[in-house]
Amino acid sequence: MKVNRVRELFRKDFAELRSNRSVFISLFVFPVLFLLEGIGSAIARSLTTTSSHAVLVASYISGASLSLDLLLFVPVITAVTIGSNSIVQEKTTHSLEPLLATPITDTELLVGKAMTPLLPGLIAVWVCYTVLFAVIDVLAWPVTHAIVFPTAVALFQMWIVAPLLGLLGTFGVLTISSWAKDARAAQQMSTVIELPAIGLILVVFLFLPSSWEVLGLFAVGLAVVSYALLRMAIRRFDRPSILVSWR
Amino acid sequence: MSDFVTVTNLTRSFRSGSPAVDHITFSVRRGEIFSLLGPNGAGKTTTIRLLSGLIYPTSGEVRILGMVSTDSSQMERIHNAIGLLPEVPGLYESLSAMENLRFHGRMHGLSDATIHERARELLTVFDIWGRRDEKVATYSKGMKQKVAIVRALLHDPECLILDEPLSGLDPEAAKSTRDFLVEQRRRGRTVIVSTHNLDDADRLSDRVAVIRSRLLALDTPSDLKSRLFHSRVEIRLQNGSPSVLDRVRSLPGVVNASWESPTLILELAEPENELPDVISALVGAGFRLQYVTPTEHTLEDVYLKLVDEARNSAGAGS
Structure with missing residues (x-):
């Protein structure tokens, strides 16, 4: 696999994404909303008085947890929104044929196509987590004189769970693209990916007791499924059939 | 002259209906302009895609510079040896002509300096250099076609495979493109053209193949005329x-x-x-x-006679 070809495909896809302002701006709607929810919650807590530092710290952590959990939806939503259109658009605008006439391999094409759906969502999550940590720490400092965030769990979510969810969404969409019989089916089926992933996040972070065992098992599960989807996408990706049979 | 492309018993079937390309055998020599003629649905675009290694034959084989088109280990060499102009230009409309060319040049492993130099040379020939940084979406159909031709040539391929290269071009642009193709042949490039324009094929081609799923005839335009009329x-x-x-x-x-x-x-x-x-x-x-x-009888006379005979024999056979 030649990295420069993957990088060029990502650059091109990202330039195209950026040129479509409405789609590009819409990518930031959910992260900003979830971030504002977290900041609002932190401000509300900073206005309440309590005698116990421990209670206050716990209160900030629990107040931010909903926002941090909700932000985990972002890589999945972004991956599906951008990814479902990625190969489909190349086909419908007839740019797939000249692209496939270059020396790009299937693996390079799929990895390159995975970058644009994956990276914007991930970067949005990382930025939102960082901003939220900073806001909470600034608000809490006068009373706690201690750093509240990042907690170990929050860092785990930020650096492990969020990328894995992004990969799951991206590879899921690419697998569907390589399976779909036509462009519209690929787009419609891709949205189905969102539901189990979002359900999984809700169950793990909102309903199951928070423990390292649960988080670890969740992360390993995501990694295994994502890898399986990538392998499947590469194996099933059939450029001649996309070129010939997709309408 | 050695062969650039050799096609042997090439067949490509799709899920429904009869084969789009049915047991076609021919070869294209280095440095010639070779035209594929045929009515709509005759399998010209399928043949172009098979020759470019974009799709694989159901049976038979295509050899490009002696390499089998389905050999994935040779894919990079095959794709670097061929410059393809598809039926539809397929440019990235939200990017400029230069960004489109830069992307394709880099995919072929060209340096930015080479891309710039080649793009300047070729876009100047087609009179688009001054508008290279404008979005392709603002271009006319003919300009898009020209940029797509430049894209096919950017990596300096040994062979050009062009599907309807003169489509959408005004007479002046069509003339300059024809001259350009003749110049490419003079430089030793092989040019394979699929076209509906029989007058262009007559003027440009060293040899023409008339296909209607099957190969109906293959010869120089003048020999075809004298053979049939x-x-x-x-x-x-x-x-x-x-x-x-x-x-x-x-x-x-x-x-x-x-x-x-x-x-x-x-x-x-x-x-x-x-x-x-x-x-x-x-x-x-x-x-x-x-x-x-x-x-003289025209290539159009030849074409119509061959296609008519093929249609009649298919009708008689069914």
Whole structure:
């Protein structure tokens, strides 16, 4: 696999994404909303008085947890929104044929196509987590004189769970693209990916007791499924059939 | 001249219906302009895609520079040896012409300096260099076609495979593109063209293949014409009448004769030998000749005859 070809495909896809302002701006709607929810919650807590530092710290952590959990939806939503259109658009605008006439391999094409759906969502999550940590720490400092965030769990979510969810969404969409019989089916089926992933996040972070065992098992599960989807996408990706049979 | 592409018993079927390409065998020599002609749905685009290694044959094989087109280990060499212009330009409309070319050049492993130099040279030929940084979406159909041709040439391929290269071009641009293709041949490039424009094919091609799923004919345009039609001569008579037909039909070598007042139209087996006798006979019979004009059958005549015969034989067979 030649990295420069993957990088060029990502650059091109990202330039195209950026040129479509409405789609590009819409990518930031959910992260900003979830971030504002977290900041609002932190401000509300900073206005309440309590005698116990421990209670206050716990209160900030629990107040931010909903926002941090909700932000985990972002890589999945972004991956599906951008990814479902990625190969489909190349086909419908007839740019797939000249692209496939270059020396790009299937693996390079799929990895390159995975970058644009994956990276914007991930970067949005990382930025939102960082901003939220900073806001909470600034608000809490006068009373706690201690750093509240990042907690170990929050860092785990930020650096492990969020990328894995992004990969799951991206590879899921690419697998569907390589399976779909036509462009519209690929787009419609891709949205189905969102539901189990979002359900999984809700169950793990909102309903199951928070423990390292649960988080670890969740992360390993995501990694295994994502890898399986990538392998499947590469194996099933059939450029001649996309070129010939997709309408 | 060695072969650039060799096609052997090439067949490509799709899920429904008869094969789009059915047991076609031909070769394309280095440095020639080779045209694929055929009606809509004849399998020209499928053949172009098979030759470019974009899709694989159901049976048979395509060899490009001796490499089998389905050999994934040779894919990079094959794709670098070919410059493809698809039926639809397929440019990224939200990017500029230069961004499109930069992307494709980098995919072929060219340096930015080479891309810039080649793009400047080629876009200048097609008179787009001044608008290179404008979004492709703002271009006319003809300009998009020109950029797509430049894209096909950017990595300096040995062979150009062009699907309807003159489509959407105004007469001036079409002329400059034709000249450009002839120049490419002069430089030793192989050019494979699929076209509906028989006049262009006649003027440009060293050899043409007429296909209708199957290969109907393959030869130089002039040999195809002489193979399928006798030479035709038009003789304009000052004092002619339909009765002249009785006089000429009995002459040796006259295959066919017709009268379209005031012109006598003759088909002759060997005009160089027979025409002097025909003229003598007409003058001897008191006819006054105004002009004697040899006329050629066009490639369109050849094409229509071949496709018509193929249609009739398919109809008779079914």
